Amino acid sequence: MHANPHPWRSTTTRLLAIYGVFFSAWAIVLLSLIYWETSQYLTEETEHLLGERAEYFASIDPGRLRERLESTYEFDLLHLNAYGLFNAKGEPVAGNIHAIPAGLEPDGHGRVYRERFNGSETPASTRILAIRLRNGYELVLARNAALIDRLHQLISRAIAWGLSLTVFPGLLGGLVLSIRPRRRIRSLQAASDRIVTGDLHQRLPLSGRGDELDNLASVVNRMLDKVERLMFEVKNVCDNLAHDLRTPLTHLRAQLYRLQQQTAAEDIRAATIDQAVAETDDLLARFAALLRISELKDEHRRAGFKRLDLIEVLHQVYELYEPLAEEKSISFKRFFPNGSLQIQGDRHLLIEAFSNLVGNAIKFTPVSGEVAIQVLIESAGARVDVTDNGPGIAPDQREAIFQRFFRGDQSRSTPGFGLGLSIVEAILRLHDFQIQVGNPPIGACLTVLCWPAPLAYDSAGIVAQEQTVGLALS
Amino acid sequence: MRRILTIEDDAATAREIISELHANGFEVDWVSTAREGLLRAVGSVYDLITLDRMLPDLDGLAVVTTMRQVGVQTPVLMISALSDVDERVRGLRAGGDDYLTKPFAPDEMSARIEVLLRRRQTAAPNITLLRVHDLELDLISRVGRRRGIDLDLQPTEFKLLEVMMRNSGQVLTRMMLFEAVWDFHFDPGTNLVNVHMSRLRKKIDPAGLPALIRTVRGSGYVLEAPV
Incomplete structure (x- = not known):
């Protein structure tokens, strides 16, 4: 009836997921800002340093430049710097840079290259700057900017760790935390399903924690109390009415009967009186059926349940209705498995219920139609299908046919008063059996699911029946 | 004339029974309590007894059981508002001969009474x-x-x-x-x-x-x- 709540769809999981996403986004923004600021600062520092040096070397007499360069870089113990001096033709004169990097203009502006620096294995960000000296030589100065790379790596890694440490435990936590609420929702669902199927004594379970779900459940429970009380009152009024009206009706019938006896069959009034008696009988039967339904709702009846053979019950029902079907030229078939099917139940009530179903099928099937009773043994238990090829039951009426006094549109012209299926339903409910309205292409199919499983199915067979086989009806 | 004892506490139903039985040529004695009914059933001879299942002072089942214990074999038609099969079985087991559910058609009752009376006269179960x-x-x-x-x-x-x-x-x-x-x-x-x-x-x-x-x-x- 309900979809089971999906773990990812629970409120807790969702909240945690949204929170996780926001938290991660904020962490990324923060770290990116730090990275950006720091790398900006480091770049500026490098640029500044290179510029200062270039300015310094440019001011030195070109004849002493080589010497000064060497002495300066001799103490660059961290090997962060490199230089190259090139003559006007671009040939290297001194230093550890042996070629002018492509695209480098001697304009004193730093550019970023990825170079293998001072014998290191991997290329790293390098800031390179070139100036033109007074003698036409070109001086190239470089400074390793790997620190920025490192910073970049560091922060990326921090973000990755941060995310995995937030998102995954967050999601997992969400799932774990949603287990209990989901379990509660499921128990609420189970309870409401039972209420929907008609058990108005059921109440929604409360956890006792007094949270929102509990509040909601207790509101619903109060509502159910009220509904149940109202239903009970309505039922009582109904029953009392049926009970109270029965006595005067009986007196009425008695007087009509006496009149009938005093009227000769040839009298022209006889037919009218006969009609009146028949109508009164109908009314009385209606009230009797109403009271019968109330009686059947009483669970004490189960105390009288005995072991019985369902197949035998169905054979009796078949034989009871066979002449009626024959009278209407209806082909009436039974498809029963050989042997006995032991269940716990009340023989009289089951005969009444199945008689009702079969009687209905015959009543609503036109002359020369088909009606069949079929028993199928399934793993969950036995099922009994009563099928006919009459006008069928409209899909929108399939729920309603079990209500008291309901009569389908097609059945208005047929005698009856719409209590039969309510009695059937009450009897089957007493047995914990279910009745379903099938959806055959033609006609109607009412299925009784005799679950839980029968006590015993003896396929060895006690009686060999003339009709057997589990043939499917088509 | 055939005599019938009617044990019934509801006056309207009793009138209904009595008038139907009179119409069929029976003489009817009506009592409204179980105690009185028992005294009459034991004390005088009746062809049949109609017995309400629910009486103010005693259960109809107890009445019929007591009657049978003291040896009264008069046929008993039990009349009851309890329509259930179980109740019916209980009524017959206690010693009732037939069981009729209220409300009933008077002709249904007289038909049953006739059968009970006849059964008594032609009590020859061994006919083949x-x-x-x-x-x-x-x-x-x-x-x-x-x-x-x-x-x-x-x-x-x-x-x-x-x-x-x-x-x-x-x-x-x-x-x-x-x-x-x-x-x-x-x-x-x-x-x-x-x-x-x-x-x-x-x-x-x-x-x-x-x-x-x-x-x-x-x-x-x-x-x-x-x-």
Whole structure:
């Protein structure tokens, strides 16, 4: 009836997921800002340093430049710097840079290259700057900017760790935390399903924690109390009415009967009186059926349940209705498995219920139609299908046919008063059996699911029946 | 004159019973409590007792049980508002001879009373052959014959005919037949018994022979020798 709540769809999981996403986004923004600021600062520092040096070397007499360069870089113990001096033709004169990097203009502006620096294995960000000296030589100065790379790596890694440490435990936590609420929702669902199927004594379970779900459940429970009380009152009024009206009706019938006896069959009034008696009988039967339904709702009846053979019950029902079907030229078939099917139940009530179903099928099937009773043994238990090829039951009426006094549109012209299926339903409910309205292409199919499983199915067979086989009806 | 004791606490129902019984030529004594009913049942001779199941001072079941214990064998028709099969079984087990559910049609009651009274007179359970006019039913070989010609009877038809012949000359209502032949106690609708009856009639009353089964308007059927 309900979809089971999906773990990812629970409120807790969702909240945690949204929170996780926001938290991660904020962490990324923060770290990116730090990275950006720091790398900006480091770049500026490098640029500044290179510029200062270039300015310094440019001011030195070109004849002493080589010497000064060497002495300066001799103490660059961290090997962060490199230089190259090139003559006007671009040939290297001194230093550890042996070629002018492509695209480098001697304009004193730093550019970023990825170079293998001072014998290191991997290329790293390098800031390179070139100036033109007074003698036409070109001086190239470089400074390793790997620190920025490192910073970049560091922060990326921090973000990755941060995310995995937030998102995954967050999601997992969400799932774990949603287990209990989901379990509660499921128990609420189970309870409401039972209420929907008609058990108005059921109440929604409360956890006792007094949270929102509990509040909601207790509101619903109060509502159910009220509904149940109202239903009970309505039922009582109904029953009392049926009970109270029965006595005067009986007196009425008695007087009509006496009149009938005093009227000769040839009298022209006889037919009218006969009609009146028949109508009164109908009314009385209606009230009797109403009271019968109330009686059947009483669970004490189960105390009288005995072991019985369902197949035998169905054979009796078949034989009871066979002449009626024959009278209407209806082909009436039974498809029963050989042997006995032991269940716990009340023989009289089951005969009444199945008689009702079969009687209905015959009543609503036109002359020369088909009606069949079929028993199928399934793993969950036995099922009994009563099928006919009459006008069928409209899909929108399939729920309603079990209500008291309901009569389908097609059945208005047929005698009856719409209590039969309510009695059937009450009897089957007493047995914990279910009745379903099938959806055959033609006609109607009412299925009784005799679950839980029968006590015993003896396929060895006690009686060999003339009709057997589990043939499917088509 | 045949005498009947009616033990019934509801005055309206009692009037109904009494007027129907008077109309059928019975003399009726009416009491409204179980105690008084027991005293009368033990003290005087009645042909039949109608007994309400729910009396103000005692359960009808207790009344019938007590009666049987002290040796009163008068047939008892139990009348009760409890329509359940279980209640019915309980009533018969306690010693009642038949069980009628309220509200009931008076003709239903008188038909049952007639059958109970007749059963008492012809208490010969060991008969093996039933005979009405030129119709015979052999209960041992399970064969029916009309004018010496074998009838092809299905088991249900045989049972129906047996019940009709055992109570020949008496009106049997559809409800009585449904109970006696099938042992079912719900309302199957009037048509069902009629259809079984018309099947049986086709077999035992073929065209040309005087009909033995007669429909009683508004009530049921009777099997008897033609007049």
